[in-house]
Amino acid sequence: MKKEEFKTLFDTYFEDVRRYVFYRSANDEISTDIAQDTFMRIWEKQMTIDPKLVKGLLFKIAGDLFVSHYRKEKIAFNFFNTFQPNSKSTNPEDELNYQELQNAYDAALKSMPEKQRTVFLMNRIDELKYKEIADQLGLSVKAIEKRMSQALDHLKTHLKSKISGLILFILGFRLNRINTENKK
Amino acid sequence: MKENKDDMNLSAVDRESKAFLTGGKFSWTKSNADIWATLESKIDAQPKGRSLNFNFGKLAVAASILILFSLGSFLRFYSVQIETSVGQHLLAELPDHSKVDLNAQSKITYYPHWWSISRIVRLEGEGFFEVEKGNKFTVISSISTTQVLGTSFNIYSREDVYKVTCVTGRVKIKSKIGTEAILKPNSKALIDAEGKINVLTGIETFPEISWKKNIFLFTASPVLQVFSEIERQYGVKIEAPTDNFTLYTGNFSKDQNVEEVLNYVCPALGLKYIRKSGVEYVIIRENE
Numbered sequence: 001m002k003k004e005e006f007k008t009l010f011d012t013y014f015e016d017v018r019r020y021v022f023y024r025s026a027n028d029e030i031s032t033d034i035a036q037d038t039f040m041r042i043w044e045k046q047m048t049i050d051p052k053l054v055k056g057l058l059f060k061i062a063g064d065l066f067v068s069h070y071r072k073e074k075i076a077f078n079f080f081n082t083f084q085p086n087s088k089s090t091n092p093e094d095e096l097n098y099q100e101l102q103n104a105y106d107a108a109l110k111s112m113p114e115k116q117r118t119v120f121l122m123n124r125i126d127e128l129k130y131k132e133i134a135d136q137l138g139l140s141v142k143a144i145e146k147r148m149s150q151a152l153d154h155l156k157t158h159l160k161s162k163i164s165g166l167i168l169f170i171l172g173f174r175l176n177r178i179n180t181e182n183k184k
Numbered sequence: 185m186k187e188n189k190d191d192m193n194l195s196a197v198d199r200e201s202k203a204f205l206t207g208g209k210f211s212w213t214k215s216n217a218d219i220w221a222t223l224e225s226k227i228d229a230q231p232k233g234r235s236l237n238f239n240f241g242k243l244a245v246a247a248s249i250l251i252l253f254s255l256g257s258f259l260r261f262y263s264v265q266i267e268t269s270v271g272q273h274l275l276a277e278l279p280d281h282s283k284v285d286l287n288a289q290s291k292i293t294y295y296p297h298w299w300s301i302s303r304i305v306r307l308e309g310e311g312f313f314e315v316e317k318g319n320k321f322t323v324i325s326s327i328s329t330t331q332v333l334g335t336s337f338n339i340y341s342r343e344d345v346y347k348v349t350c351v352t353g354r355v356k357i358k359s360k361i362g363t364e365a366i367l368k369p370n371s372k373a374l375i376d377a378e379g380k381i382n383v384l385t386g387i388e389t390f391p392e393i394s395w396k397k398n399i400f401l402f403t404a405s406p407v408l409q410v411f412s413e414i415e416r417q418y419g420v421k422i423e424a425p426t427d428n429f430t431l432y433t434g435n436f437s438k439d440q441n442v443e444e445v446l447n448y449v450c451p452a453l454g455l456k457y458i459r460k461s462g463v464e465y466v467i468i469r470e471n472e
Contacts, residue, residue, distance in 0.1 A: 003224075003227065006227070007220070010216075010220060010223065011216075014216055014219065014220075015216060018212070019210070022210075028212060028213050029213070032212065032213070032214050032219065035219075036219055036222065036223065039223060040223060040226060043223075043227060082210055082211060082212060082213075083208050083209070083210055084208055084209045084210075084211060085204050085205060085208045086203065086204060086205070086206065086207045086208055101204065105201075105204065105205075120201075121205070124201060124202060124205040124206055125205055125206065125208060127206060152194055152197050152198055152201070153194065155197050155201060156193055156194055156197040159197065159200075160193070
């Protein structure tokens with residue numbers, strides 16, 4: 001592999017790999033290190049990769065590196081240090097609600113099993129279809145569907161207790177906004 | 185009713201989590217550009233880039249090839265040497281019962297495990313070969329190569345002198361410069377140091393192979409060759425003037441002792457010998 005090809009590979013997939021590890025680890029530093037090591041490994045082995053399988057392969061290498069390095073360590077869960085959710089409102093009252101909502105999500109995602117969280121965030125943040133997630137993780141669409149519904153169930157249970165009152169307000173606010181956007 | 189409410193909750197969570205998470209932004213501590221810079225410096229530091237990655241399967245294949253190769257080499261190159269010292273005659277038998285009579289101070293080398301594939305013998309000195317019928321039988325010496333199928337012949341290969349005498353069958357000789365000759369029975373070939381072959385036909389073979397019967401016949405042979413032969417047969421050292429190119433015709437038998445032989449040879453050439461010590465003799469001209 002020439003350096004130019006490697007650069008193209010990096011530009012195309014580095015972000016995806018880093019996000020994938022981030023969904024599993026919720027830790028900026030670890031995700032960055034693992035993604036970097038993954039690419040270094042591809043370079044060192046000078047692999048010739050079928051373009052159709054490259055993303056799955058990168059995810060596989062990254063996943064293996066993550067497991068072998070960090071499975072037994074306690075990892076700081078810093079999801080919202082790195083990820084800023086959808087646009088914040090400027091209204092001070094909304095700001096407060098937003099912080100509460102984020103805290104609730106933080107706790108819910110932290111307690112969510114890693115497999116469910118990864119699939120869930122790939123679908124929500126990267127907006128990937130179940131089929132795409134299945135291909136990249138080497139799983140069946142059925143498995144992805146199952147993990148998604150488990151993740152939503154988990155979220156429901158954990159959000160409900162924290163934001164029973166709040167959610168109605170936020171939902172009202174958000175759904176209104178979505179409706180308005182759709183009408184545009 | 186309760187289930188219905190639950191379902192509504194679930195789809196609400198679905199919608200709500202989509203609204204909250206989709207379209208969010210990442211702010212990494214290290215940008216992609218920073219990381220590329222790090223990777224690039226690592227790549228440039230080790231431009232070859234290929235790490236040694238031992239794959240066990242490949243290793244096993246390599247090991248098997250190595251073992252087969254070693255075994256092949258062993259079968260091919262494992263050699264047996266038979267050597268005679270001064271004064272010693274020996275009858276050596278090769279794996280296919282071909283026989284070699286080795287004259288004194290001679291050596292043959294052959295490859296017993298490779299014998300059935302090709303019959304090759306390396307010879308230094310003099311030997312009389314009786315070859316069993318079979319594949320090509322090759323005798324390699326420093327000056328020439330001799331090939332036969334099944335026959336008997338004598339090879340003399342010492343220093344610069346190379347003589348092949350064909351007794352039965354057919355013998356093909358090839359000098360190191362590539363000239364070839366085929367010998368029929370009762371003929372002999374002499375190859376000089378330059379590789380030129382000189383064939384003599386219709387000769388008596390007995391003088392060439394009489395050494396087997398401990399009789400040494402010389403017909404117009406350089407006198408230094410005669411003294412070398414005496415040295416070899418009796419295990420003595422003979423110091424002779426090297427500028428003597430006289431030719432000697434005569435014979436001696438190994439039944440006689442060395443002084444008897446010298447007494448016999450020297451006067452005929454106008455020479456005499458002085459015994460220097462136990463096994464050392466000096467040859468000088470009679471009138472000195």
